[in-house]
Each structure stands twice: as structure tokens, then as C-alpha cells.
Amino acid sequence: MAIQTQYFLLLSAAVFCIGVYGILTRRNALVFLMSVELMLNAANINLVAFSFHHGNLTGQVFSLFTMALAAAEVAIGIGIVLVLYRNFEDIDVTKAATMRW
């Protein structure tokens, strides 16, 4: 007895929206990064779900790639956050606005 695909999609949509909400409301760069991860993983759920639905492994393989990519992204992201902290003594993203015009 398999769980129907639409539940996966609902879950994915919920996770994505949480991610978007996080990005729109939080100022902490780490939370930002987490929210981005949530959105990314929402996409992963979608990929795996459709892969399962179609009986095609391409989606699952793709999600593996995405995870690897996400790991790299987190590495860079944490690096940026560190630099942010060093320069501003804070990791509030709204404060780092000195490079506009």
C-alpha cells in the first residue's frame, strides 16, 4: 500500500512555503540559509515523488545531485555568513546594504 503522490506534493508545497516565509520574515542569515535549504529540499521531495510516480529513476538520481550541490552551497553560504559576521559584527542580512548605489 503506497502513499498517494499528491500527499508528497502537499508536503513539498508546505515545506516550500515555510521556506519562503522564513526568507521573507527572518533577518538572521543562518535562518536564511536554513530556509533556502527547506525550499531546496521541497524541490527534492517533488523530484523523488514524481520519480516514484513514474517508476523512473532519473528524478532520484537528480535529487542526489541536488543534495551534493546543496552541501556545496551551504559551505559557501556559511562562509559568507562568517565574513558577514566579521565585517558587521552581526549576521542581520538587512544591515549589509552598503553595496547598493
Place this chain on the structure above:
Amino acid sequence: MAGAFDFVPAIAALPLLAFVVSLFAGQYMPKRGAEAGILATAGSLVLSIWTALTVAGITGSATSYNENLYTWVAGVADGAVTLRLGVLVDPLTALMLVIVSLIALLVHVFSLGYMNDEGETGLPRYYAGLGLFTASMLAFVFSNNLLMAFMFFELVGLCSYLLIGFWFREDGPPSAAKKAFLVTRFGDYFFLIGVVGVFATFGTGLFAPITEGGTVVAESFPQMAEHALEDGESFFGYSAQTWITILGMLVLGGVVGKSAQFPLHTWLPDAMEGPTPVSALIHAATMVAAGVYLVARMYGFYLLSPTALAVIALIGGFTALFAATMGVVKQELKQVLAYSTISQYGYMMLALGSGGYVAAVFHLTTHAIFKALLFLGAGSVIIAMHHNENMWDMGGLKDRMPVTYWTFLSGSLALAGIVPFAGFWSKDEVLFEALIHGFGSTGTLGTMFLVAYAMGLLAVFFTGFYTFRMVYLTFHGDARTDVARDPEPVGWNVKGPLSVLGIGAATVGLINMKPIADLTGLHIDFLHKWLLGPEEGGWPALTSTGLHHYEELMHNVAGIDPAYPLGETTTLLVSALVSLSLALAGVLVARSLYNEPEPVEHTDKLGGAKTLLMHNYYQDEYQVWLAQGVTVPLARAADKFDQGVVDGVVNGISSVSLFTGSRFRRIQSGVVTNYAALMTLSLVLLLVVFVVLGGGV
């Protein structure tokens, strides 16, 4: 075998060489470059005399010469005119070459006394200027086409600028130099249009046709104009007659500027800021003559347009009178001479306009001699007076500088037109020609000539008056200042040229004593014969610049004919007597007013006219006003317009862009959250749009 004509270009090349030598090596020479100038002008004089002798048929077989020697711009395509430089030698050229090189030589020698002995600096520049001027003037004289004439016409203008502004450390000379160049440039502007027009109309600017073995290989523009007139052609939408008049008037612009005729005469009195030898050479005897010479050179063209002739005569007559009246009140020696120069060139224009070709050339010759003499004499006085030119500070110089006095007197008698000095013969002939042609010519042309004659005649009185006012104030009476009591002596290099010219002023009139010739039947009107040329064949027929041809044109085309209201001999005598007695009257009035031990000014008796005359009829004022009161404000307004409107639009466009950018860039807040929100909103908006419109968009 090489004849004199092959060396004609060298007449101008020698002074050009002197220019280069003086400019670059003059500072290493003992006389600072004068040596080069004197040698070169002496060489030019010898070559000119040789040329004249050849033209006379004494030292060669050919008596005229007209060749293109250098192709300046070769027109390749059809309808592209080719522009050349060449040499034309006919009696007029030969005469003028001798005059110019003679005076140039004398002025170079005189400069030794006036410049070197006075310890001037910058002499290489001075002698270089004189050399370049002499070269350009001589080349102008033997130009065989209108463009070449224009080119050297401009070069003499440059030299005039450089030499007037010789004392550039003072304020006056640079300003006068600028004025001289600018005013003549204004005239040359019209001249240049005329040159372009002549080339565009006729395809050539030759003054005389070029012949090879008796056949014409290149026609001249006066001849082509003559044919066009006969054939009733039209140019640029005008009839040949109108177009020829237009072209003639355009070229006349340059003539009026260079020969200092009304209304472009204002530069000449200012040009007296230059060294006096320069005034003698350039602003009296030669460059100023260039304008008149040009009219004589292309006389065959002017004779085709009675309108142009009438204008020339009227300008001439008016200028003669107008300038003479201004000369009456001047206090500075050179100023009197300057106005007298303007006036005398007016006589030449009057003669040319009224068909007195020989008279004009005659007066040109005599005037060159006696006016150069007067200027050099003035220069001698100025040396003696330590560069004070005010006649009221002089007096009594007669006994202290006899050579200067007697030669100056000779020149003054010539200028005033007292028999038998040079000026009498030439001025008398000018007036006589104007008179008989005025009576003989039909319609308004005759009336114009008579009006011009009347003005010229009246000017004779004033000439006699101002000339002897000058003589009495300078040389007679008691010395009025210490300097005048003990003037600086002048050397041989001053007295020499004065003596040569003094004798010339007394005798040069003898070359054309037409009244005597007519009365006695003796053929002693040499200049007339010189310009007439041999009776049969030879150059006059081929070059069409001879008097024969001009007389035909005068009769056939211009409608100028002589008439003698009192019979030929009586008219001649009456005319001569009238002008002589007017001149004498002028002299006597001057004598009665100023020949006193302590003369006083009588100008106050003129009343309001004095102010008018002292201000030169406000001619300078209105021209300066035109330049500084109209043109400069106009330029400033244009500048304001340019900065405000034209550039304002450019800067305005830039400001609008910058302003728009400055508003729009506020979207770029630098806060990541805002960007994310914008993206999310936009995405949602897009989705909504798709949902509402359906997927078919």
C-alpha cells in the same frame, strides 16, 4: 638664348631669398639683414630695367611675354578648372616693376639710417618683412592671372600686418596692424568671391591671352567676357552685362580695401604706426597702389561695364575730396601724408573710372615717386625730431636740414600740383580726361563723370592748402621746441634716397607732358606712346592689354567718348589753368595763414566742421562700432545661446536620464529580503495572470 623675360621670376625670387637670409642669418650680419635686402632689390631693379628695355624693343626681339610657369592645382576632371601661376610682361608690368624695385631699394637704404642708426632691435625681422613684401609685390605685379594676383595680394597684406606691428611691445602698432589686415580682408572677401566667380564663369583667370606663334592658345577672361557680351550669353541666370558688372564690383571690393578708398580707407591713417620707411614703401608708393594697378591690369574687363566704371569714378572723386578735407586739420606729419595718400589714390580711381587709363598710370607713377619722397622726408624730420611727429613742435627746420627741406619742397610742389613738378602733369591729365569724357559720354555715365570731376577739382584746392600748411609748419617760421632748434643730423643713407627721389619728383612729369605735346605737336607724350605700343601688330593686338584695344572698347562698349566744349586746345588750356590756379590758391591761403614766425592754429574758425574733420567724419567710430558694438555682442549672444540652449538641451537630456535613474535605483535597496519579496510577489502575480487569462496567451 635666354632673354630678359626668362629672368622675370627672379625679380621676385631675389627679395624672397633676402627674406629667408634676413630671417635666419640676419642676426649674424653687421647690418642685421639689410645687406641681403639691398643686394636683392638692387638685383631686382637691374632685372626690371632690363625687362623694361626689352619691352621697349631695345634689348631683344620679343616685346611682350605671357607664359604659365607653374601648375598650382591641376584639375583632372572635366569642368575642374586648372589653376596656374604665370608671368605676364607688358608695358604696364614693366613700368610698375621698375617703380616698385626702385622704391624698395631706396627704402632699404633709407632704413639703414632710420632703423639701424637709431639702434632698433629686431632688425632681422624688419628686413625679412621688407624682403617678403618686395617679393610679393613684384610677383603681384607680374601675375598673369587673377588668382595669382589674389594670392600675392594677400601676401602683401600679411607683410603690411607684420611691418605695421613691428613695434609690437607698444599698444598702438598691434592694434593698427590688426585693423589694417581686417579692413583689407573685408575688401578681399569680395575680391575672392570675384576670383572664384571669374574662374567659375570663364574657366580661366588670365589677364591676357597666351599666344604661340601668333595664334591664341589660351584666351583671357576679359576677352571671353567681351565675346559673351557680343553673343548675348547669360551666366548663372543673369545676362552677360549684369554678371560682368557683378564680378567687376566684387573684385572692386579688394581694390577699395587695398587702395584705401572710401569706405574702407580707415586703416591707412592708423597704419602710420609702423616705421616710416614702411609707410613710404608699403602705405604710399606700392602696396596701396596694388588696388589701382589691379583695375588697370584688368581694364579690358571693367570697360565692359559702364556701371562699374561710374562707380569707380565716383568712389575715386569722392575719396579724393573727402580725404583731402581731413588732411587739412591733422597735426601730425605722417597723418597729413596718410590722408593725402588716400586722396591721391582717389584721383587714380577717378581717372580709371572715367576712361583715363594713361592718366591713371601716369599719376600712379608720379605719385609713387613724390609720395615716397615725402614719407622719407618726413622720416628724416622724425629722426631729427627724436620721433616726435607733431608739426606744432617743429618749425624752422629749413636752415638746419637743407637737403631734407629742398627735396621735401620738391615733393610738396609735386603733390600740390604746381607746374612743372610731376604732380601737375599727372593730376591735370586725370582731371582733363574726366572732364572731356564727362562731356562726351552719353546719359548718366557722363553726368557721373562730371560729378566726380567736380569733386576731384575741388580737392585740388585742399591739396594745395594742406601740403603747404605742412611745409610751412614744419620748415618755416621759428623753431618751437628745443629739439627743433637743435635737430639730430641725418646721414648719407637718408640724404641719398631723398636726393634721388627729389630730382625724380621734379622731373618725372616730363615723361608725359600731354598739354605741351598737344599744343606744340611734338611727340613728347612718352608714357602714352609706351602704353600704346607699336602702331602695327606686336604685343598690343595679341595681348589685348594695349591702349589701342582699350580705346576701341571705350568707344564701342562703354560708350565713353571725348568731347571738347570749348574746342580741343582751349579746353585743354582752361582745364589746366583752372586746376593750377586752384592749387595755387590753396598754397597761397596756406602761406597767408601759416607762413609766420609764430603760426597759430586756425582750425577753430571751422566751427562745427572742425570736430567733424578731427574725428574723420566718424568713419572710424562707426566701423569700430560695427566690430565692437554689433559683432562682438552678437558673438556673445551666440555664445549664450550655445551654452544655454544648444548645450542646455544636451545637458537636459543627461539630467533627465540621471533623474530617472536616481528614482528607479531606489528599488535596489540592498536588503535581500526585499528582493526575495519582490521576486515572490512578481511570481505570484505572473501565476495569477496566467490563471486568469488561461494558458493560451
Place this chain on the structure above:
Amino acid sequence: MPVAGPIEALLAVTLVGALAVFLAPDEWAGKLATAISLVPVAVSAWMYTAFDGAGNALLGGDLAFESTIGWVQLGRYELAYHVGLDGISMPLLLLTTVLTTLALVSSWTPIDERQSQFYGLMLLMEASLIGVFSALDFFMWLVFWEAVLIPMYFLIGVWGGPRRKYAAIKFFVYTNVATLIMFVGFMALVFGLGDSISTFDMPEIAQALRAGGNLSAVAGIQPANLSLIAFTLMFAGFAVKVPVFPVHTWLPDAHVEAPTPVSVMLAGVLLKMGTYALLRFNFTMLREVAEANAAIIVAFGVLSIIYGAMLALAQQDLKRIVAYSSISSMGYVIVGLVAFTPHGFGGATFQMISHGLISGLMFMTVGVIYNETHTRMVGDISGIADRMPWAVGIFVAAAFGYMGLPFMAGFAAEYLIFQGAFASSVIPAAPLVTGVAMFGIVIVAGYLLWAMQRTLFGEYSLATDYDVSRAPVHDVAPLVVLLALVIVLGVRPGLVYQMIQDAVNPLLDTALQGGVALW
């Protein structure tokens, strides 16, 4: 066909030279650049003597030093490297190389920081200019055309006067927008020609256009209107470069801010790009449109002459005076071009050369005086002739050259233009219009003589605290060379006028009909 000809050598030497100078130390960058730039002078002088071209480059004439290398296929158009010279471009090339070397020498005194970059950019600009005057493929030509702007932008923006940034940006944006407009116009023609061309080769396009009937409608615009629109856009684009009233205002700002050698290049060569392009594109490719609109074009020319001269009269800065007078002088070129007569075209081309030399000379002379006095304002200087006799002597000679003194190049050029314009059958009321245009020679005498009287002559005084002495030899030497060239060309215009005539006469060969007038 040889692949590596002298033009390639010129480009290679200047480009490699520019690189070498960039890397050289500041101390001897100037000397090195000057030495390198002597190679193009020698090569172009040899090219002048070995010149064997005949006819017009765009109209099937024999090209000198031609070479073609295929490059890429862009859609259905084949782009190629195609260079060659005819009688119009040869003198301009020579002008470029000679003026660059002289400008480099005249930079020794005023340029005292970042020398290696300055001289490198100058050489880079020379390379681009050589490309502009020799390229015959539109795409390549456009690359060179735009490439000129880059060094110029930096030369004004880095080494310029107090308002250099404003001037540099104004120059760059103004001319760049102009290029865009011109590009649109030219592309309209390319699309209109459709299948009748398969390359961007300028000769091919010119011949296709002059043959007539090859244009087809684009976007509903009929061929006749298409060529009118293309002409207008190209004219507007090139007019900025010339510059023609009313799109001239970038020029005085650029000149005033630019250092002397850059002004020399700007006035001497860069302005000629505009008239060269007008001649190559508008007056060669769309002759019938130019003829139909002659009245309007000549009005722009005459207006530039008189208006530019009037503006020059109002200026107090010597450099600004010369800058505005350039507008006036370039107006003569427009009048000459639109006359459609042999001497009109020839005189206009000759004026490009002569004005290049004379305006270069004027700017250099003003520069020499500025080097010593550190001011260019008329009111600040007087009687400078007392201290710098030779420099002032050359100034006077140059000024008279500018006024059109006979036996100097300017007179020959202007006279030929007047001669050509007077006899024009295209310009309405040609004699009258020519007469009005000629009034420029009076105003030019007015402002130059007036400025000279106030600055050079009179009693010596100087408002700035500098001790004025004679200019160094290497400052005066380029002036002497230029003055000599001006006089040589004035006495013997045929040295370049013969090949110019040979190249411009084919432009008049066939009478083209069917141009549409703007109104």
C-alpha cells in the same frame, strides 16, 4: 593576394608597440612610444611613394595594399577582414601617422604622470585610426570606429583638466549614441538590399546601392523612403563626429579639458573620421538622396561655418577659440562635399588634410605657450612675443594659415571648396550660398587677429606666477615640422590633391536619379 601587407604591418606595430609601452617604465615610455611611432611614419611614407591605387575604393577602383581574409559567417552574411587604400584614405592615413608622432613628441613636456599608460593609449588610438581609414568591411570598420573612443575616453578622463570627467563622459556618450543612430541607418540599408548582398563589404554595398533597383521595402517602408531614412540617420550619426551645428557641443568641452597632444589628435584626426565617413557612406552610397537634399545639407554647413566662427569670437580661452574655429572649418568640408563638383569633393578632402595639419599646429602652439605660462586665458597673458619669439612667430604663421593665407594648405583647400561650390548645379543659388559661406574668412581673421593682439603683443605681463622663458627645442620642433608641411602643401597641393581627385572623380561618374527630398 598577399596576406601581410603594409597595412597589417602598421596595425601590428602600433598594437604591439602599445603593449610594449604599457609595460615600459614611466621614465622612458615617451621616448619609446615616439621611437615606435616612427615606424608607421616611415611605412606610410613608403606607402605614399609606392601608392598605385586608382579610382575610388568603393566604386570598383584599384586598391593599393589590399588584403582580404575571410573571418566568420554571420547568418547569410560573410564577415571578412578587408583593408585597402585609395586616394582619399592614403593622405588621411599619412596624416594620422605623422600627427601621432608629432603629438607624442609634444607630450613630453605636459604629461608628467602615468606616462606609460598615456603613451600606450596614444599608440592604441593610432592603431584604431589606421583601421578606420583602411577598413573596407563594414563590421571591421565599425569595430575600429568604436575602438577609437576607448583610448580617447581615458586620455581625456585621466589626463584632462579640472572638468575632465564631465568632458570625457559627454564625449563618449554623445559619440556613442551617434554611432548607434548611424548603425540603425546602415542596417536599414543592409536589410533593404536583402539578397543582393552576401557580405558587409563596403564596396559591394556601395555598388549595389549605386546600381539602383536593389533596394526593396523593409517593414512596409518603400525603397525611396528607406534610403532617405537611412541617409538621415547616418548623416545625424556622422554629423556628431564632424561636428556640425547643432550637435557640436561636446567638442569645446573635450578640447578644453584634454591635454594638448590629445587635442591635437582630436582636432587633427578624429574629426576627419566624421567627414570621411560622410563621404564614404552618405555621399558615395546614397548620392541621389544627398543631391535631393542638398539645400538642407548646405544650410547645415553654412550655419556651422558662420555660427562656429561667431562663437570663436566670443571666447576668452585660446583653446576654446581654436576648438570653435574647428567647427567653422569643418563646415567648409560639408559645403564642399554637397556641391557635387570635382573641386568640391576634392577640396573637401583636401581640407580634411589641411585642417588636420593646421588645427594640430594651432593646438600645439597654444600648448607650448601654456607649458610656459600655465594659462590659456586671453586676459591673463599679454606681450608674450617678448619672451618666446620663435613660438610666437610660429603662432602667427599658424594663425595666418588658419585665416587662409595663400601658399599655405588652408588657402588651397578653402579656395578649391569655394570654386567647387560656386559652380555647383546641386546647391540652390550656389553663387550666393558660396558667398555667404565665404564670409567665414573675414570672421576667422577677426577673432584670431584680435586674440593675437591681446595675448602675443603689447607690453609683457602675465597673471600667473611662472617665469616664462623660451620653449624647449622638443616643444618647438613638431611645430616647425607641421608648419613646413602646411607650407609645402600650400605651394604644391598636387602632392596629395592628384590622388584625391583621382579617387573622388568616379563619385560623379553616373548621374543617379530618384532621391527623395526631406521636404
